[in-house]
Amino acid sequence: MHREDFAMLQGSDLVYFDNGATTLKPKCVVSDMMDYYTKHTSNIHRGDYDFAILTNKLYDDTRDVVCKFINCNSSKEVVFTGGATMSINMVVFGYMRNHLKKGDEVLLTKSEHASNVLPWIKLSEEIGIVIKYMDLDSNYTLSVASVLKSISDKTKVISIAHVTNVVGDVRDIEAIGKICKDAGILFNVDGAQSVPHMKVDFIKSNIDFLSFSGHKMGGPTGVGVLVGKEKLLNEMEPLCYGGGMNQSFEGDSSYELKKAPLKFEAGTPPIAEVIGLRRAILYLMDIGMDKIHEHEISLKKYLVKELENIPNIVLYNKDSESGILAFNIEGVFAQDSSVYLNHYNICVRAGNHCAKMLKDYIGIKNTVRVSMYLYNTINDIDRLVEVLKNSQDIFKVVL
Amino acid sequence: MDSHLRREIILDNYQEPVNRGLVDDSSYLKTNTNSESCIDNLDFMMKVVDGKISDIRFDGEACVISTSASSILINSLLGKSVLEAKEILHNYQDMIYEKDYDKSLLGELEVYDEISKQPNRVNCALLPSVAINNMIKELENM
Numbered sequence: 155m156h157r158e159d160f161a162m163l164q165g166s167d168l169v170y171f172d173n174g175a176t177t178l179k180p181k182c183v184v185s186d187m188m189d190y191y192t193k194h195t196s197n198i199h200r201g202d203y204d205f206a207i208l209t210n211k212l213y214d215d216t217r218d219v220v221c222k223f224i225n226c227n228s229s230k231e232v233v234f235t236g237g238a239t240m241s242i243n244m245v246v247f248g249y250m251r252n253h254l255k256k257g258d259e260v261l262l263t264k265s266e267h268a269s270n271v272l273p274w275i276k277l278s279e280e281i282g283i284v285i286k287y288m289d290l291d292s293n294y295t296l297s298v299a300s301v302l303k304s305i306s307d308k309t310k311v312i313s314i315a316h317v318t319n320v321v322g323d324v325r326d327i328e329a330i331g332k333i334c335k336d337a338g339i340l341f342n343v344d345g346a347q348s349v350p351h352m353k354v355d356f357i358k359s360n361i362d363f364l365s366f367s368g369h370k371m372g373g374p375t376g377v378g379v380l381v382g383k384e385k386l387l388n389e390m391e392p393l394c395y396g397g398g399m400n401q402s403f404e405g406d407s408s409y410e411l412k413k414a415p416l417k418f419e420a421g422t423p424p425i426a427e428v429i430g431l432r433r434a435i436l437y438l439m440d441i442g443m444d445k446i447h448e449h450e451i452s453l454k455k456y457l458v459k460e461l462e463n464i465p466n467i468v469l470y471n472k473d474s475e476s477g478i479l480a481f482n483i484e485g486v487f488a489q490d491s492s493v494y495l496n497h498y499n500i501c502v503r504a505g506n507h508c509a510k511m512l513k514d515y516i517g518i519k520n521t522v523r524v525s526m527y528l529y530n531t532i533n534d535i536d537r538l539v540e541v542l543k544n545s546q547d548i549f550k551v552v553l
Numbered sequence: 554m555d556s557h558l559r560r561e562i563i564l565d566n567y568q569e570p571v572n573r574g575l576v577d578d579s580s581y582l583k584t585n586t587n588s589e590s591c592i593d594n595l596d597f598m599m600k601v602v603d604g605k606i607s608d609i610r611f612d613g614e615a616c617v618i619s620t621s622a623s624s625i626l627i628n629s630l631l632g633k634s635v636l637e638a639k640e641i642l643h644n645y646q647d648m649i650y651e652k653d654y655d656k657s658l659l660g661e662l663e664v665y666d667e668i669s670k671q672p673n674r675v676n677c678a679l680l681p682s683v684a685i686n687n688m689i690k691e692l693e694n695m
Contacts (some may be wrong), residue, residue, distance in 0.1 A: 385582040487614065487615065487616045487617065487620075488592065489592055489593075489616045489677075490616050490617050491676070492669075493616075493673070504592065505592040506592065519592070519594070519614055520592050520614065547565075549560065549563075549564055550560065551616065552617065553559070553563050553564065553617065
């Protein structure tokens with residue numbers, strides 16, 4: 155749906171199935187960014203001329219747009235970052251480093267993205283927190299029962315992706331959030347693969363910190379969001395100091411920082427990118443997140459049904475309720491499969507998808523990943539299926 | 554090179570590579586090569602006796618280009634002196650990087666003479682040569 159909104163889909167037979175990596179950008183996003191660069195280029199804060207005031211208004215309005223989009227309590231809870239990775243690092247090194255102590259347990263899973271594992275490993279090296287991995291079920295998903303079983307009196311944080319980027323399983327964050335609330339556990343959610351694709355409710359799911367990236371939801375690269383409860387953000391330390399985030403500083407080395415969210419946005423922020431993100435979110439809200447999610451699920455069901463008819467295709471996550479499908483052509487290395495598909499202008503991703511511990515469960519390191527978005531169609535899937543049906547000739551094509 | 558012949562050589566070496574499988578022998582030099590720009594992950598081991606390469610073995614997960622290049626490269630280096638091997642590796646890398654090279658040294662390795670047309674495959678083709686070079690450097694630093 156809405157294919158006409160995307161310049162890269164015009165006059166091209168492109169089948170773009172690499173949306174888990176990044177998404178195509180609607181024309182309205184590019185247009186708003188172009189306007190910033192051609193009509194109202196200016197820095198934010200303290201500009202007294204008309205177009206600087208416009209820039210400032212758009213930048214500040216983006217916080218309100220995000221707030222409405224993910225239903226947090228106020229725009230004070232919305233911090234602009236460089237992306238989801240940066241957001242999670244800010245939580246781990248700006249908040250957790252000062253609030254956790256040796257022996258405190260943090261619960262993760264082995265299907266997390268590197269950005270929700272490595273910061274924790276680094277913090278465990280620094281202060282001796284203990285990382286525990288909650289068990290995944292036979293279809294590599296995380297059940298609420300597994301969460302409950304993993305909690306001990308030392309558990310201080312549960313940090314998980316809402317939707318994982320290889321298996322594509324949708325975790326029941328509402329139930330897990332309630333468990334966290336009742337047990338006094340901090341709930342850190344990586345929303346990089348969920349916020350772009352489905353309705354996420356910060357308050358209803360009792361999330362303490364939520365991270366996501368702009369470029370995975372039709373927005374530009376270089377901007378992301380950290381949503382954190384206001385109290386927690388005020389207790390969180392900035393990782394970056396400079397202009398725009400201080401109230402005052404004096405010759406005697408005394409200084410006062412601004413309140414959240416501004417204390418986390420030192421230096422000139424990615425202004426054009428924030429403006430682009432604003433438009434991307436408005437665009438998605440206009441279509442409706444439930445509609446996007448339903449569209450992707452129906453496409454995935456169709457894709458699974460079609461691929462199950464091809465004997466040499468191995469599927470790893472056919473039941474997960476998202477637009478992500480990981481598979482391999484039997485006996486073919488994932489990268490060779492993606493090079494093969496590229497010959498037909500079908501874009502997928504091959505690899506471990508930054509979830510390097512998942513191999514402990516599925517037994518293989520690399521898969522081909524199809525990840526869908528609102529502009530994918532049944533026709534896209536038919537093209538993919540047709541090419542995979544003929545994959546016995548793969549090396550004639552690849553070599 | 555004729556494209557059918559090229560494909561046949563690459564596929565033969567992919568489907569039945571020489572010396573696939575490692576041995577438990579401490580007299581071998583060892584290296585792992587986990588390319589930064591692709592997902593191939595291969596282990597290599599090499600034995601040098603009296604300045605000559607008596608064995609090279611490899612194993613791991615890799616694409617058709619990395620696997621076949623490992624096989625063909627091993628075939629062309631077995632029995633060569635370390636000095637000769639360095640010359641072959643040097644010319645092989647020059648070919649991949651589209652520089653001037655001595656064709657007479659490369660034999661079947663010439664199946665990759667057009668790999669630079671696929672930039673995402675260049676590192677795959679180079680991977681075994683980087684691994685073997687690493688082991689030669691380690692040997693020279695002993």
